[in-house]
Amino acid sequence: MPAEKPLPTEGHCRSCGEPGLQTFLSLGSTPLADALVRPEDADAPEAHFPLDVAFCPNCALVQILEEVPAEQLFVDNYLYFSSFSDELLRHSREHALGLVEGRGLDSGSLVVELASNDGYLLKNFAEQGIPVLGVDPAPDQAEAANAAGIPTLAEFFGPELAERILDEHGPADVIIANNVMAHVPDLNGFVAGMAELVAEDGLITVENPYVRDLITHCEFDTIYHEHFCYYSCTAVDALVRRHGMFLNDVEYFPNLHGGTLRWHIQPFENVSERAASMLEAERRDGLDTFGYYASFGERVEEIRRELLKLLGELRDSGASIAAYGAAAKGSTLLNYMGIGTDLLDYVVDRNVHKQGLLMPGVHVPIKDPSALLEEQPDYVLLLAWNFTEEIISQQSEYLDRGGRFITPIPRPEIL
Ligand code: JHZ
Numbered sequence: 001m002p003a004e005k006p007l008p009t010e011g012h013c014r015s016c017g018e019p020g021l022q023t024f025l026s027l028g029s030t031p032l033a034d035a036l037v038r039p040e041d042a043d044a045p046e047a048h049f050p051l052d053v054a055f056c057p058n059c060a061l062v063q064i065l066e067e068v069p070a071e072q073l074f075v076d077n078y079l080y081f082s083s084f085s086d087e088l089l090r091h092s093r094e095h096a097l098g099l100v101e102g103r104g105l106d107s108g109s110l111v112v113e114l115a116s117n118d119g120y121l122l123k124n125f126a127e128q129g130i131p132v133l134g135v136d137p138a139p140d141q142a143e144a145a146n147a148a149g150i151p152t153l154a155e156f157f158g159p160e161l162a163e164r165i166l167d168e169h170g171p172a173d174v175i176i177a178n179n180v181m182a183h184v185p186d187l188n189g190f191v192a193g194m195a196e197l198v199a200e201d202g203l204i205t206v207e208n209p210y211v212r213d214l215i216t217h218c219e220f221d222t223i224y225h226e227h228f229c230y231y232s233c234t235a236v237d238a239l240v241r242r243h244g245m246f247l248n249d250v251e252y253f254p255n256l257h258g259g260t261l262r263w264h265i266q267p268f269e270n271v272s273e274r275a276a277s278m279l280e281a282e283r284r285d286g287l288d289t290f291g292y293y294a295s296f297g298e299r300v301e302e303i304r305r306e307l308l309k310l311l312g313e314l315r316d317s318g319a320s321i322a323a324y325g326a327a328a329k330g331s332t333l334l335n336y337m338g339i340g341t342d343l344l345d346y347v348v349d350r351n352v353h354k355q356g357l358l359m360p361g362v363h364v365p366i367k368d369p370s371a372l373l374e375e376q377p378d379y380v381l382l383l384a385w386n387f388t389e390e391i392i393s394q395q396s397e398y399l400d401r402g403g404r405f406i407t408p409i410p411r412p413e414i415l
Pocket of ligand 1: 033080084085086087140179180209221226324325326327328330349350354369384387388390391396
């Protein structure tokens, strides 16, 4: 958005440590995206933090400037359970089975997953008798994993924990870190820990939404305080080389979380053509220059104007509007746009831990998805737009009865 006050330009890069970060977007001051509010606390003040996004001209890493303590983000306020998306479970199973076959894993191997959540991925290895170890500081998720028979340490990962795991279990043949490298404040400590723990001939796979898709499809709502960083291959390459490792291969999943990359990182150099050409394409398209990001704020502001206009007009015509997905990205979108109970009646979500609570800041209530058939709202805003296909196929009856979905990005549109 056009800055109301000068955007902050100070700060050192989380990856290379150089000063001179260049800010290109300010989403104002927002509450923590996963800090859902209990109805009895609705009148209590909620903490808000600035949400400013910057580019590092030295190593090309995109990052937010604010650093909310990790305990507050992932221990006190974290209700995200991976197992509520069938599509994610399918993707994870395919990943695991591919690794078992490709790496020849067996009962003598060790697979470690960082941010293993409720064990949604590791269970695919465990059921084949392959030793696994999960690490996840979120207490309820780690407890659910342990209860399901997936040994999980409820701790933050870094060099110290890597050393302990190494002492107790030996080196890891495979380390998986999906949707977590964005979440670590001490990025170099996290990567150093992985470098220490991985076997000499081992493999680290890291998945994360791709910053190119964030910019292209205007996925501004995936920016929130849990996500400290937004990665290109260029930034990952510089990061892992600093720790004596190499970005040897890259896979692309255009439909996962709005466009996800899986980086293959190893302690020896064997760079595939695919990885080399991804890096080359980023250089060609300027992802390593500020210019690539400079106009993003204006496009975000345009989406805000259009969506507010659309919802306002529908509301004025007497339509009822609900939303789907009490996702963290939903919280960014609603708070940045100022969409509250004046425009939305409620949000539905399958995650039982979120139902009965209120969306942060705007306090829209969260219900079970069955509300869509019980109340048949005229429109449903897809806050979890990354699962559009999965949600639409579950909601065929709502659609058959005349319900309509609205997608907010890359342009607000009634589907
Ligand atoms: P979802 C998550 O972000 C978490 P979020 C995390 N911060 C991250 O890095 C990114 O993903 C990549 C619900 N749902 O996953 C489940 C249904 O109700 O898009 C979730 O609450 N019915 C680690 O929180 C929400 O929607 C369904 O059929 O922005 C989706 O949240 C499906 C498929 C999901 O993202």
